[in-house]
Amino acid sequence: MNGIKVDINHLKKGEVNLGTSIMAVNFKDGVILGADSRTTTGSYIANRVTDKLTQIHDTIYCCRSGSAADTQAVADMVKYHLQIYSAQLPPNEKPTTQIAANVFQEICYNNKEHLTAGIICAGYDAKNGGSVYSIPIGGSIHKQEYAIAGSGSTFIYGWCNENYKPQMEKDDCVQFIKTALSEAIKWDGSSGGVIRMVILTKSGVERLIFYPEEYQK
Amino acid sequence: MSLRLIPDNKQSSQVSSTAFGTPAEHAPGLQDILKTQEGPLNIASKVNNRHPLESRITNWEQTQYETRLETYRRVFGAGEPIRRTMELQLIEATDFKPSVLGGSDTMHKDILLNKDTSVNWEDIYKGEFESGNNVKDFHTELENKVGI
Numbered sequence: 001m002n003g004i005k006v007d008i009n010h011l012k013k014g015e016v017n018l019g020t021s022i023m024a025v026n027f028k029d030g031v032i033l034g035a036d037s038r039t040t041t042g043s044y045i046a047n048r049v050t051d052k053l054t055q056i057h058d059t060i061y062c063c064r065s066g067s068a069a070d071t072q073a074v075a076d077m078v079k080y081h082l083q084i085y086s087a088q089l090p091p092n093e094k095p096t097t098q099i100a101a102n103v104f105q106e107i108c109y110n111n112k113e114h115l116t117a118g119i120i121c122a123g124y125d126a127k128n129g130g131s132v133y134s135i136p137i138g139g140s141i142h143k144q145e146y147a148i149a150g151s152g153s154t155f156i157y158g159w160c161n162e163n164y165k166p167q168m169e170k171d172d173c174v175q176f177i178k179t180a181l182s183e184a185i186k187w188d189g190s191s192g193g194v195i196r197m198v199i200l201t202k203s204g205v206e207r208l209i210f211y212p213e214e215y216q217k
Numbered sequence: 218m219s220l221r222l223i224p225d226n227k228q229s230s231q232v233s234s235t236a237f238g239t240p241a242e243h244a245p246g247l248q249d250i251l252k253t254q255e256g257p258l259n260i261a262s263k264v265n266n267r268h269p270l271e272s273r274i275t276n277w278e279q280t281q282y283e284t285r286l287e288t289y290r291r292v293f294g295a296g297e298p299i300r301r302t303m304e305l306q307l308i309e310a311t312d313f314k315p316s317v318l319g320g321s322d323t324m325h326k327d328i329l330l331n332k333d334t335s336v337n338w339e340d341i342y343k344g345e346f347e348s349g350n351n352v353k354d355f356h357t358e359l360e361n362k363v364g365i
Contacts, residue, residue: 084289
């Protein structure tokens with residue numbers, strides 16, 4: 001008996017795809033996450049103002065790339081897990097980014113045959129300051145100073161490597177991400193739209209948006 | 218135990234001849250044709266050529282439930298899933314109404330599974346493959362319940 005041949009790619013064809021440019025960067029006071037806003041089904045842009053920066057906890061966010069459905073399901077699951085986890089913490093104590101990232105990693109690894117999800121999990125917690133974790137497809141986990149992912153990120157590896165400085169000021173970091181994502185959007189067909197950013201520090205969450213007129217060179 | 222989001226594809230490479238029905242007392246290697254009234258079982262049709270999504274759909278609720286219990290185990294300790302499973306088993310052990318008369322009321326189960334405030338297709342089309350004309354007959358059920 002040969003068994004059933006299931007073409008997993010076929011099951012996923014027609015699925016909405018987050019071809020993407022996403023990144024998260026550590027800076028002096030915390031982390032900044034950035035993403036483009038294009039979601040495609042083949043060559044049709046299903047959503048040109050997508051929000052790929054999803055909240056997992058008060059100051060823990062994730063950037064999603066890969067299949068939109070898969071990443072939403074995984075992010076939901078992690079958010080739920082963290083809600084239960086923080087219920088049993090002492091009052092006013094928050095879960096660390098490391099916990100969130102490792103739950104992401106476990107779910108992505110244990111379900112790897114069925115998922116196409118590349119996630120960057122970043123957050124600010126009082127104990128460790130800002131941290132950035134990259135969880136690529138397959139379910140490995142990598143703690144980094146800054147992480148880039150998505151189809152558009154391949155074009156900016158060199159530039160980011162040259163221009164990243166540790167412990168940047170907030171404005172420098174915003175500029176760094178804006179330029180990096182603007183280049184990625186320029187060269188990658190599946191990235192575009194607006195650039196969304198989320199700044200996570202001890203004072204909480206700040207959301208920024210940059211329209212094409214501003215970032216396009 | 219791991220946190221599974223999506224059910225495994227349970228494609229078996231070998232099956233026992235009694236895997237798809239309770240064995241008959243008079244012929245322990247085969248299912249009970251007299252009781253099921255369905256004729257001889259075609260095992261090949263139960264194993265081969267199933268739809269790729271079949272195992273995903275049939276095992277969906279169970280997988281989500283197990284993942285939730287695993288989450289509780291990690292956060293609150295081993296006692297939490299054990300207690301929840303015990304409560305569900307308590308209901309099954311103490312309720313009995315034959316399927317031919319409609320089966321027992323699901324109120325207690327709904328409350329425990331947090332389904333008492335929602336209405337889904339499963340509440341309209343009750344039962345899955347064993348419902349309507351396919352219910353277990355009263356004698357078999359009572360025998361299983363009492364443990365004969």
